[in-house]
Amino acid sequence: MDAEQLSLVEWRAWLPGHARQFLFFARQQTRCEADAEDVLQEALVETWNRTPDHAPPPLPLVYATIRRRAIDLARSNERRTRRELHDDPARPALFEDETEMTGMRDLLESGLKGLGDDQREVVILKVWGGLSFDEVGAALDISPNTAASRYRYGIEALRKTLKPLLV
Amino acid sequence: MNDSNSEMDAFEQQLRRLQPARPSDALMARLENPQGLRQARTGMNRSALIRFLVPGLGGAIALLVILAGWFVMHHELFHVSRTAKFLPAPASQAPLVCTSMTDAVVAAHDDGIYAGVDGRVVQVIHLLDINKSVWKEPRSGNRMEIVVPRQQILVNNINTY
Numbered sequence: 001m002d003a004e005q006l007s008l009v010e011w012r013a014w015l016p017g018h019a020r021q022f023l024f025f026a027r028q029q030t031r032c033e034a035d036a037e038d039v040l041q042e043a044l045v046e047t048w049n050r051t052p053d054h055a056p057p058p059l060p061l062v063y064a065t066i067r068r069r070a071i072d073l074a075r076s077n078e079r080r081t082r083r084e085l086h087d088d089p090a091r092p093a094l095f096e097d098e099t100e101m102t103g104m105r106d107l108l109e110s111g112l113k114g115l116g117d118d119q120r121e122v123v124i125l126k127v128w129g130g131l132s133f134d135e136v137g138a139a140l141d142i143s144p145n146t147a148a149s150r151y152r153y154g155i156e157a158l159r160k161t162l163k164p165l166l167v
Numbered sequence: 168m169n170d171s172n173s174e175m176d177a178f179e180q181q182l183r184r185l186q187p188a189r190p191s192d193a194l195m196a197r198l199e200n201p202q203g204l205r206q207a208r209t210g211m212n213r214s215a216l217i218r219f220l221v222p223g224l225g226g227a228i229a230l231l232v233i234l235a236g237w238f239v240m241h242h243e244l245f246h247v248s249r250t251a252k253f254l255p256a257p258a259s260q261a262p263l264v265c266t267s268m269t270d271a272v273v274a275a276h277d278d279g280i281y282a283g284v285d286g287r288v289v290q291v292i293h294l295l296d297i298n299k300s301v302w303k304e305p306r307s308g309n310r311m312e313i314v315v316p317r318q319q320i321l322v323n324n325i326n327t328y
Contacts, residue, residue: 012199019195024187037194044198096186105185127182152175159178 007054014056015044021129024094025063028112028124029070033091039069063125063139104165111161119154122147263302263311270317272296280325292321 022044026036043065047057094112095105112120125136126147133144133151140147190198274295282288298315 015198016195019190019198020187023190023194037190037197040194041197093188096188104181108182108185127179128187155175155178158182162181 010056011048011054018059018062022062022066024128025121025124026066026070027091027094028120029067030073035070035073039066039073043069059129059131060135060139063129063131064141067121067140104162107162107165108158111158114161115154115157119150119157122150123154123158126151261304261306263304266301266303266310268298268300270296270298278320288325288327290323290325292323294319294321 022040023036026040026043027033030036030039043062046069047062047065048054050061051057093105094109097105112123115123121140122136125131125139126133129136131139133147136142136147136151137144142150272294276293276295278291278293280288280290296317296319298317300313300315302311302313303309304311
């Protein structure tokens, strides 16, 4: 087995653990599902090629590349001047369909939609991406303190939205 | 503060219970399959190629047009043909034939009688005549008329007795 095959085996073992978080983030950055998938694929190819020996890339680098690719796509297509959420009415649900949490899922999607872009991306990277504030800052090109501040405001807003369901 | 942090942590835990939707099998195949990666890379290269090739090609065509224009403006062959139209037509080398020539006095003026130092007496008369000649170019039939006014002085001896 040569080095490239070995890296592909490693890649395939690494990818499933992060794919849904990557796609979730890509969906927030794009306007439709097809764009999200294309942006994700291009970002993964880019980071895979940029990483020495094609080793699994650092997570902040992947998220930063997804974000940059989405911005580039939006600019090239001139589809919008600012990123908007859920423009595609046929877009699949953001979260897994778990029957006992359907109410929370709908409220959470609505709450995320109501957040500003800056807060939403920080919340997603921290809560579902599992990044630290340092890593979130690196991915979004902001300071860790700024990331923490945006996160706090975003979580507070979500808590108000989900308050009826919280015990 | 600690209560606030623990509340936030608990809320985060609740949020994390909702898992982001799993990518479709088709997308996972695209991401996992090395051929998918290579296809995407090829597609990316193609789009990059188009992005840079089209403006490059346009620039090359514009450069060619400019060079062609410069060549037309400055090359000897084009220079001669371009300026030739501003030159007068070459003169005919065929001899002209005089078809008529007339000489008519149109005016006469008597200047009076003068006595010369040698004792002679003369009458001076000014004559004005028009000399008109017509020339023809046999090949084309073009005609040219030349009109020349002339002045003559007649001196007539007057006999004295």
